[in-house]
Amino acid sequence: MALAVAEEDSTLMKLESACADLKKILKASAKMEDKLGKIDKNFDTIEETISAASRSIAPLHSLAMTTKALETRINRAVSPALALVDSFKLAESLQHRLLQLSSRASSLRDSQKRLKLLLKYVDCVDQLNATLNTINQDGEPVIHKLQEVVEFLSRTKATDQFRTHRLRETLVTLKALYETEVDAMRFEGLLDQALLNLQDEFEGILLQARHQNINELSEDKEADQMVPSDLASELEVQVLSRISETLAANDCLDICIDIFVKVRYRRAAKALMQLNPDYLKTYTPEQIDEMEWESLETAITLWIKHFELAVKTVIVSEKRLSIQVLGGIMDGVIWRECFVKIADKLMAVFFRFGEGVARSSKEPQKLFKLLDMFDSLEKLKIQFTEIFEGEAGADICKRFRELEKLLVHASSGVFWEFGLQIEGNADGFPPPKDGSVPKLVRYAINYLKYLATETYSVSMAKVLRTEQIWKAGILSKPETHENLLQEAISNVMEALQRNIESKRSYYKDRVMPHVFSMNTYWYIYMRTRNTELGKLIGEQDMKEKYKVVAEESAYMYQMQAWGPLVGLLDMEEEANDAGVAVIRGKMEAFLKGFDEISLRHRGLYNIPDVDLREQIREATVKFLIPAYTEFLNSNSTLVQAKSYVSPESIEGLLGQIFDGADRKLKRRDSKDPKSGGGILASVEGEGETKDF
Numbered sequence: 194m195a196l197a198v199a200e201e202d203s204t205l206m207k208l209e210s211a212c213a214d215l216k217k218i219l220k221a222s223a224k225m226e227d228k229l230g231k232i233d234k235n236f237d238t239i240e241e242t243i244s245a246a247s248r249s250i251a252p253l254h255s256l257a258m259t260t261k262a263l264e265t266r267i268n269r270a271v272s273p274a275l276a277l278v279d280s281f282k283l284a285e286s287l288q289h290r291l292l293q294l295s296s297r298a299s300s301l302r303d304s305q306k307r308l309k310l311l312l313k314y315v316d317c318v319d320q321l322n323a324t325l326n327t328i329n330q331d332g333e334p335v336i337h338k339l340q341e342v343v344e345f346l347s348r349t350k351a352t353d354q355f356r357t358h359r360l361r362e363t364l365v366t367l368k369a370l371y372e373t374e375v376d377a378m379r380f381e382g383l384l385d386q387a388l389l390n391l392q393d394e395f396e397g398i399l400l401q402a403r404h405q406n407i408n409e410l411s412e413d414k415e416a417d418q419m420v421p422s423d424l425a426s427e428l429e430v431q432v433l434s435r436i437s438e439t440l441a442a443n444d445c446l447d448i449c450i451d452i453f454v455k456v457r458y459r460r461a462a463k464a465l466m467q468l469n470p471d472y473l474k475t476y477t478p479e480q481i482d483e484m485e486w487e488s489l490e491t492a493i494t495l496w497i498k499h500f501e502l503a504v505k506t507v508i509v510s511e512k513r514l515s516i517q518v519l520g521g522i523m524d525g526v527i528w529r530e531c532f533v534k535i536a537d538k539l540m541a542v543f544f545r546f547g548e549g550v551a552r553s554s555k556e557p558q559k560l561f562k563l564l565d566m567f568d569s570l571e572k573l574k575i576q577f578t579e580i581f582e583g584e585a586g587a588d589i590c591k592r593f594r595e596l597e598k599l600l601v602h603a604s605s606g607v608f609w610e611f612g613l614q615i616e617g618n619a620d621g622f623p624p625p626k627d628g629s630v631p632k633l634v635r636y637a638i639n640y641l642k643y644l645a646t647e648t649y650s651v652s653m654a655k656v657l658r659t660e661q662i663w664k665a666g667i668l669s670k671p672e673t674h675e676n677l678l679q680e681a682i683s684n685v686m687e688a689l690q691r692n693i694e695s696k697r698s699y700y701k702d703r704v705m706p707h708v709f710s711m712n713t714y715w716y717i718y719m720r721t722r723n724t725e726l727g728k729l730i731g732e733q734d735m736k737e738k739y740k741v742v743a744e745e746s747a748y749m750y751q752m753q754a755w756g757p758l759v760g761l762l763d764m765e766e767e768a769n770d771a772g773v774a775v776i777r778g779k780m781e782a783f784l785k786g787f788d789e790i791s792l793r794h795r796g797l798y799n800i801p802d803v804d805l806r807e808q809i810r811e812a813t814v815k816f817l818i819p820a821y822t823e824f825l826n827s828n829s830t831l832v833q834a835k836s837y838v839s840p841e842s843i844e845g846l847l848g849q850i851f852d853g854a855d856r857k858l859k860r861r862d863s864k865d866p867k868s869g870g871g872i873l874a875s876v877e878g879e880g881e882t883k884d885f
Contacts, residue, residue: 280328287321288383295390308428311394315435318387322443325384388443392452395436398429399456402514404464404507422506424514433518441522450531453519458535461507465539468499473542476549486558493550493562497569500543504573504580508536512580529585536581537589544592551599555610557640563607564652567600571655601663604656611640612685615692624696627799628708630716631696637689638720641682645726654678679729686730689717690738707750708798714743715805747809754798755817758786762824776828780837783821787843794850810851818844 294314301307402424425433440449472492475481481489512532519528547566553559570593581590615637624631644653657677693713697706718739721727727735761783800806822840838846 280324284321284324284328287317287324290317291321291383291387295387305428308432311432312435314387315391315432315439318384318391318439319442321384321387322439384443388440388445391436391440392445392448395433395440395449396452396456398425398433398436399453399518400460401425402429402457403460404510407464407467407502407506422510424510425517430514430517434521437518438521441527446522446527450527453515454531454534457511457514457531458538461511461535461539464507465499465503468495468502470495470499470542472496473546476542476545478549478552478554481549481553486556489550490558490562492546493566496543496546496550497565500547501569501573503539503543504577508539508580511535529583533581533585533589540589540592544596547596548599551596551603555603555607557607557611557614557636560604560607560611561643561649563600563604564649564656567597567604567656568652570597570600571652601656601659604653605660608644608653608681608685611637612688615685616688623699624709625799627797628700628705628712629799629801630713631693634689634693634713634716637685638717638726641685642721642724642726645678645682645724645729647725650678650725650729653681657681682726683730686738702793702797704750704753704793704798707746707753708800711743711746711750712800712802712805714739714746715802718743719802719804747812750809751812751816754790754793755813758783758790759817759820761786762820779824783824784838787846791846791850800851806851810847813851814844814847817847 291314294310294317298307298310298314301310404424405422437449437453440446472488472495475484475492484492515528515532515535516525519531522528550559550566551563574593574597577593578590580586615633622633643649654677661677693710697710700706700709718735721730721735721739722732761779800809818840821843825837825840
């Protein structure tokens with residue numbers, strides 16, 4: 194029981210203690226509440242104070258923002274204006290530098306140092322031009338912005354009047370400077386003078402770029418050794434290129450082109466004038482027809498050489514310089530135009546001469562020179578096309594092709610005209626009175642022999658094939674070169690044969706046609722056998738058409754000239770039954786006939802070919818002497834020894850008859866078929882002689 198009372202007392206004490214603590218906590222809470230109330234009142238006071246301060250500061254903040262925006266607006270106008278002023282200062286500094294460089298360059302004598310100084314001068318001009326372009330491009334926008342700011346400040350009075358006034362004065366000064374000085378600096382000031390100086394330097398350096406001695410080159414070197422030369426040093430090319438680009442950038446491109454074309458044409462023409470091409474002054478077909486053949490032949494030979502030399506050295510060198518100097522302008526368009534202008538003027542004189550020759554009269558001797566011209570163009574065609582490639586060179590390439598076309602037509606025309614002249618000559622000049630080979634035959638055979646050589650046969654065949662393609666169309670299948678040439682030459686040979694046959698009828702003497710035919714056909718055969726002409730036509734055809742005919746003519750000559758004498762010696766009756774008078778009459782008739790034939794051989798019949806004449810002599814001896822010997826032997830009892838001529842004497846007389854022809858029938862010397870200077874000589878002793 195006591196224990197229970199004690200526990201109750203302890204619990205009560207704990208409760209009383211907890212109650213006391215709660216009372217303390219409540220008191221502390223009440224005090225804290227009072228303090229928090231005071232703090233809340235203080236916060237309200239502070240908030241009211243801050244709100245009042247904020248309302249007071251707000252106008253100042255707005256003013257600060259306005260000031261910042263105004264500053265930004267002014268800076269946006271003033272900063273470019275300051276940069277523009279700096280550009281004016283830089284332009285003035287560059288102008289002073291130009292004056293200094295110009296003064297130094299004028300006093301320099303060393304070419305290398307002067308060229309290096311010119312590079313600095315060009316750099317300075319480029320910088321001045323760039324600066325003036327900047328001023329020109331930026332000036333108006335800068336002044337416009339500055340004017341807007343001044344008007345804004347004046348209207349809003351955002352700054353004091355003093356500052357606005359200074360800014361307005363700056364605007365007026367800058368505007369006046371821009372409007373008056375920029376154009377003067379660009380078009381009337383030192384830049385303009387510098388550009389004029391560069392034009393003079395450009396022309397001067399171009400004039401110094403000379404070609405090598407082309408005359409010595411033409412004499413000392415073959416075609417494959419003709420190489421172009423460098424017209425300017427590396428430093429000169431660099432200076433010329435920089436000057437051309439600077440002139441082009443300053444609206445002086447037309448002047449630059451004019452200077453380049455004028456100077457380089459003058460230099461190239463002067464180089465070609467070293468060749469003394471006076472012949473190029475004669476270029477119309479009428480003028481060329483009036484020229485002596487020797488002069489025209491020389492002129493064409495020079496034209497071929499000079500044309501090739503001009504293309505391979507002068508033209509190529511000028512193209513190289515054009516690329517080096519003007520290649521950096523407008524993506525390479527300008528140098529092509531300039532180069533073609535220069536080359537067109539140079540080549541025009543060569544083209545017009547070649548065209549004049551091709552259009553001149555179709556004389557036979559011109560064929561070989563026309564083929565030489567055609568062959569030279571064929572060899573140059575690929576290189577010429579490469580030199581003048583592109584649209585700019587289309588016209589000059591077209592003229593080159595037109596000249597080739599003219600030469601093709603002229604060459605084929607001359608050849609066909611030659612055949613027509615041979616055909617037409619049948620009713621013209623009579624044959625030689627002595628039965629020798631006509632001049633026309635000699636000329637024609639040597640002409641065709643020369644044409645059939647390797648030198649001209651290829652070119653002539655190409656001409657014939659080209660013309661056939663043009664006539665038949667490009668899709669046609671023309672014959673081979675060799676067949677075309679063979680057919681063409683065979684046609685001329687047939688015309689020549691018809692001419693010879695027509696000439697035979699002119700003779701009234703019964704023996705002379707056979708002498709003429711024998712001489713002529715033997716000449717043709719002997720001069721063509723074992724030659725390119727003979728191989729082209731065919732050796733078998735040559736034998737059938739000419740050798741056989743010559744042999745037949747020789748046989749007929751023998752029958753007509755000597756056959757009657759042999760006929761007188763034929764014994765129609767036995768010698769014992771014939772009277773002395775008959776025998777003597779036959780002998781006298783024989784000797785009289787022999788004398789007549791001898792006189793005709795000495796004064797009329799001509800066998801100029803030595804080998805042919807010797808064969809005819811031997812054949813005549815074999816034909817006549819046995820018959821005469823038999824006649825004498827058969828009638829030896831009726832004919833006194835002193836009353837007749839011995840066979841040995843007759844043979845000796847025959848030898849004199851045919852040997853005597855040498856004194857009058859020697860062949861004459863003549864000229865080359867290309868020279869056209871008269872009748873072509875037959876070449877004696879050509880090949881071994883074929884017996885009849």
